[in-house]
Amino acid sequence: MQSLETLFAKAFWYPLARWALAAVFLYSGIDKLAHVDAAVAEVAGFGFRPAGLLAAITIASQLLGAGLLIAGGRAAIAGALLLAGFTAAVTVLVHQFWLSSGVDQVRTASTFLEHVGLVGGFLLIAHHQAKLCRGASAA
Helix, strand or coil: CCCHHHHHCCCCHHHHHHHHHHHHHHHHHHHHHHCHHHHHHHHHHCCCCCHHHHHHHHHHHHHHHHHHHHHCHHHHHHHHHHHHHHHHHHHHHHCCHHHCCHHHHHHHHHHHHHHHHHHHHHHHHHHHHHHHHCCCCCC
């Protein structure tokens, strides 16, 4: 029986991880592109203006970041950093759990922390890929 270390050293895990992290942004970007009016309404619903421009920036960030992340190589570093920055900014601006209370605060704090975890995943991808691009061990 293979050890976990041997199993997870297999090459297919890294692209699978990049696809998994990119999936929600790829889906969201495509959905927002297909339903632009709803995307603009969503942005406006959070009180952000100009909603149309910000929805366009959101769509572009999600699709470009996910595409670069999936592409691999140096592009994955750029995609990971784009999605990390996008996710961090949106998390702080939209999921302000400290402004709510009760069940809503718990729900919003959970979403906030889930997004912090995504940012961490993107930073790990950027770190790992940078080491691979330099020919170093990714450990």
